[in-house]
Amino acid sequence: MSLGTSELKRRIKLALIEELDLRGKTEADIDEAAPLFGDGLGLDSLDALQLAMAIEERFGVSVPEGEAGRAVFASVNAIAEFLVRSSGASQSAPEAG
Amino acid sequence: MRVRRIAVSGVGLVSALGQSAPETFRALISGVRGIGPLQLFDPGEVRSRQVGEVRGLSVADIAPPGQLEQFSRTEAMAVAAAREAVSMASLPARARVGVVLGGTTGGMFETEGMLSSPDLAQLAPVRSRDLVSYPLSASLARVAEAVGGATITRSICSACSGGAIALVQAAAWLERGEVDFVLAGGADGLCRLTVLGFNALGATDPEPCRPFDRTRAGLNLGEGAAVLVLEREATALARGADVLAWLDGYAVGAEAHHITHPEPSGARASQLLRRALERAGLAAVDVGYVNAHGTGTQQNDAMEARALLDVFGSDSRTWVSSSKAQLGHTLGAAGAIEAALTVLALARGAVPPSVGLVEPELSGLRHVGGQGHSERLEAALSSSFGFGGMSCVLAFSAQHRPAPATEAVHRRVAVVSAALLDARAEPEKLLDAERSRRFDQGSALAAAGVATLSQPGSAETGLVLGTAFGNVERTMAFLSRARERGPRLVPPAEFPHLVPSAPAGNASVYAGLTGPVFAVSELAQSGEAAFASACDLIAQGVATRIVAGAVAPRDAIVERVLGPLLEPAGFHATERGEGAGFVLLSELSAARAAGSVAAEVLGRYAGELALGLSCAGVPELEPSWRARVVLGIAALKLREALEASSWRAVPRLDLAGQHGYHEALGAVALATAAQLLGQGELDRVLVLSGANGSFTATLLRRVGTED
Numbered sequence: 001m002s003l004g005t006s007e008l009k010r011r012i013k014l015a016l017i018e019e020l021d022l023r024g025k026t027e028a029d030i031d032e033a034a035p036l037f038g039d040g041l042g043l044d045s046l047d048a049l050q051l052a053m054a055i056e057e058r059f060g061v062s063v064p065e066g067e068a069g070r071a072v073f074a075s076v077n078a079i080a081e082f083l084v085r086s087s088g089a090s091q092s093a094p095e096a097g
Numbered sequence: 098m099r100v101r102r103i104a105v106s107g108v109g110l111v112s113a114l115g116q117s118a119p120e121t122f123r124a125l126i127s128g129v130r131g132i133g134p135l136q137l138f139d140p141g142e143v144r145s146r147q148v149g150e151v152r153g154l155s156v157a158d159i160a161p162p163g164q165l166e167q168f169s170r171t172e173a174m175a176v177a178a179a180r181e182a183v184s185m186a187s188l189p190a191r192a193r194v195g196v197v198l199g200g201t202t203g204g205m206f207e208t209e210g211m212l213s214s215p216d217l218a219q220l221a222p223v224r225s226r227d228l229v230s231y232p233l234s235a236s237l238a239r240v241a242e243a244v245g246g247a248t249i250t251r252s253i254c255s256a257c258s259g260g261a262i263a264l265v266q267a268a269a270w271l272e273r274g275e276v277d278f279v280l281a282g283g284a285d286g287l288c289r290l291t292v293l294g295f296n297a298l299g300a301t302d303p304e305p306c307r308p309f310d311r312t313r314a315g316l317n318l319g320e321g322a323a324v325l326v327l328e329r330e331a332t333a334l335a336r337g338a339d340v341l342a343w344l345d346g347y348a349v350g351a352e353a354h355h356i357t358h359p360e361p362s363g364a365r366a367s368q369l370l371r372r373a374l375e376r377a378g379l380a381a382v383d384v385g386y387v388n389a390h391g392t393g394t395q396q397n398d399a400m401e402a403r404a405l406l407d408v409f410g411s412d413s414r415t416w417v418s419s420s421k422a423q424l425g426h427t428l429g430a431a432g433a434i435e436a437a438l439t440v441l442a443l444a445r446g447a448v449p450p451s452v453g454l455v456e457p458e459l460s461g462l463r464h465v466g467g468q469g470h471s472e473r474l475e476a477a478l479s480s481s482f483g484f485g486g487m488s489c490v491l492a493f494s495a496q497h498r499p500a501p502a503t504e505a506v507h508r509r510v511a512v513v514s515a516a517l518l519d520a521r522a523e524p525e526k527l528l529d530a531e532r533s534r535r536f537d538q539g540s541a542l543a544a545a546g547v548a549t550l551s552q553p554g555s556a557e558t559g560l561v562l563g564t565a566f567g568n569v570e571r572t573m574a575f576l577s578r579a580r581e582r583g584p585r586l587v588p589p590a591e592f593p594h595l596v597p598s599a600p601a602g603n604a605s606v607y608a609g610l611t612g613p614v615f616a617v618s619e620l621a622q623s624g625e626a627a628f629a630s631a632c633d634l635i636a637q638g639v640a641t642r643i644v645a646g647a648v649a650p651r652d653a654i655v656e657r658v659l660g661p662l663l664e665p666a667g668f669h670a671t672e673r674g675e676g677a678g679f680v681l682l683s684e685l686s687a688a689r690a691a692g693s694v695a696a697e698v699l700g701r702y703a704g705e706l707a708l709g710l711s712c713a714g715v716p717e718l719e720p721s722w723r724a725r726v727v728l729g730i731a732a733l734k735l736r737e738a739l740e741a742s743s744w745r746a747v748p749r750l751d752l753a754g755q756h757g758y759h760e761a762l763g764a765v766a767l768a769t770a771a772q773l774l775g776q777g778e779l780d781r782v783l784v785l786s787g788a789n790g791s792f793t794a795t796l797l798r799r800v801g802t803e804d
Contacts, residue, residue, distance in 0.1 A: 020590070021534040023531075046357055049299060050588060050590035
């Protein structure tokens, strides 16, 4: 079953909140275009590692290491684009939930 | 006054390069790599299996008869290293000995399977006895037993610098005259937790590592132990001991930057390098060799190279190498192992190599080649920079070098303020949600405790935190998850919070504490131990202000299994409690100058319960004192000793009765005592804790405006 883009972004934001312990934040608090690292959500490279693991677990897609990975994590929109680009991204992974 | 110099008179080593100091050092100088594929267990599909494993370690040959079942590899390595060091030093029989060891995972390898199994509730008492090697402090008892007993012990955890800080603690005990010899070192065995964790962080190199090389790609884990015998110069000279080198200087401090990343400029590291040199009376030009931390990660080595260039300059004659390319990163043992290697380099006039280094990233440092070489050295440094920025630099002088002109001065210690957080406290509400988002209850208690203390001024402040177990529940959840979902889905951001020093590191980063930061682990007496270590650091002039405290967070595994199993003997436990206590300590004259003193630490005593309080030097009660006694862990025998002393009629506060039993109770007792004195109605408070046949006492005195 294909996921709509807005549903995909909602799931990405949910992953961010749960995996990065963003206490007190809701999906509405996360700007889809804003940078996740540095000034935006204030995340760091430890968060990036955690997020890469979570995306592999939840969406069945592995995020490349290094510069390419950094580009994927630019924003919620960038993660969504990456997941759509990767094969099977618009379908949720079998175990994802 | 004669300069009190600390002699190193023996070393013992167990490493991937050999199971003795001579074997390890010979292989080190020859450029042999002890790195190879992990054989001890199968970690599954991980980024790197390259480790420095101690092959052929026979726990059965090291453990005393009948103890094999409950003896971990970590303990076996510590005991083997201690025996070798004691034999090299020709330690006299029946000497007054202290034991202090750094570590991070204790008996994790032997117990992690059992503790992370889903049927923990069904753990039979017989099997649960095998868990006695779990806590970091377990090795202390083993080493003490192997050398005929110890007067004082301490287990130190500061991620990867604990083994170095152990030597600073040893120097403090010797300077204070608490003991005549200290076995100081560190021990850490490989385990699933650290192999999975460092791989999840992407911090490991799939190939043998290359510290300081432009192409370096991470560290290789290792395991091992080192123990050094330290004694005062006067003792060494009087008994004609062979002095291998002098521990003349040291510096301990933190970066307060990030829980895993070093502060990139290396500014704090270079400050500590300079401070260690200054204490040792050395100029940079006197230093022939630096045994660097050099893990092989991008960030550590870049930071460290900058710091070394800053201190030694780019045309320096000082050799720099990291032994981790040959031994792996042995975490809590690394600081001690590298200190032992630095001592041997001075004693034998041999410079260890820079194996794996082809093209340095920064030019200017004088790296060694693929093999070591002979050279007479005047002095050498060994530096350790742990996760969370917890750092320590040790400065050794060669045996032939005259003593530094500086004299050891014993400084007096004051309590500035105190804070208590009990079971009803909601520490997370006192903290900024964003900056504390990954904190567990232990870290939240530590950070909130520090934040609650009144701290006028912004002087460099440290944190010594008692944590008996670390977060066992969170650790086991991490391991269960790895088992269920495989090593690729291990949560990397969890891992840095699983080392027992995590609450100290987190609080340091949260509150900007840049003084000495580490955790101590002494089971029921973790609070008293933290207080004692903090006082020692101030007394020996390593720090001016330190928060001393302990946390005992809620933890189902501690509550159900480890707590009852390791509860002190002769103590009739009331129900189990939880909580934390903190005091801000300061050098007395600095506190006076800042206009804030609640009490002075007048005396610290330790002894055998059977011999009574006065035997350990606890002063007799004077009739004019308005006094109180505060009891932490109070075994029946301690109450008897109190009844037999001049303090028997003094009103007492029994904290175990009020708060239930927990491992931070000693810190709660000390904070309570400081608060009582701060109210201004009492002159003296005696804080007492005792169990398992021994006790500690602290006498606090009110400091009024008239003093």
